[in-house]
Amino acid sequence: MTMSTPAHHPALTLIRLPHAEDLDLPAYETVGAAGMDLRAAVPAETPLNISPGGRALVPTGFIFEIPTGFEGQVRPRSGLAFKHGITCLNTPGTIDSDYRGEVKVLLVNLGGEAFFVERGMRVAQMVIAPVIQANIREADGASATARGAGGFGSTGSK
Numbered sequence: 001m002t003m004s005t006p007a008h009h010p011a012l013t014l015i016r017l018p019h020a021e022d023l024d025l026p027a028y029e030t031v032g033a034a035g036m037d038l039r040a041a042v043p044a045e046t047p048l049n050i051s052p053g054g055r056a057l058v059p060t061g062f063i064f065e066i067p068t069g070f071e072g073q074v075r076p077r078s079g080l081a082f083k084h085g086i087t088c089l090n091t092p093g094t095i096d097s098d099y100r101g102e103v104k105v106l107l108v109n110l111g112g113e114a115f116f117v118e119r120g121m122r123v124a125q126m127v128i129a130p131v132i133q134a135n136i137r138e139a140d141g142a143s144a145t146a147r148g149a150g151g152f153g154s155t156g157s158k
């Protein structure tokens, strides 16, 4: 495997909230993992029940201080999607670098059975990605291109 350089590892500070007291830190499960898994900080005694077709906001128990110039993307886990129809409703969820609240995961149950989210369950993964903020300006007309306003299959279906 290619060696990583420190430039590829921006510092990420996590602040543990009281209800995450005993939870593992979100972590990359393998050396080459793109995302760190996020665990559910729901009470151990009351798993969160998501009915078929229902949705729930699952606390992670951590504040993420995403470095400036980056974002956090909350993405589904394919295993939960495949086995249970559990995915993130707003995927990818966007975590802004200036957000200082608890990261939460918006799950939806597209499966046919109730799904119970238990404490410590890895419910989603977060990818840290660079962000480019555009300089926004307004203009009177759009510049000419070969495509013009064609879209939605205008180049043909094959």
Ligand SMILES: O=c1ccn([C@H]2C[C@H](O)[C@@H](COP(=O)(O)OP(=O)(O)OP(=O)(O)O)O2)c(=O)[nH]1
Pocket: 074, 090, 092, 093, 094, 095, 096, 097, 099, 102, 103, 104, 105, 106
């Ligand atoms: O899956 C998600 C998506 C968002 N957030 C938090 C972090 C993010 O920085 C903030 C706002 O998210 P977003 O911009 O997607 O939501 P909005 O509906 O536009 O709310 P706001 O008006 O607060 O920006 O909510 C999460 O914890 N989990």
Ligand SMILES: [Mg+2]
Pocket: none
């Ligand atoms: Mg917003």
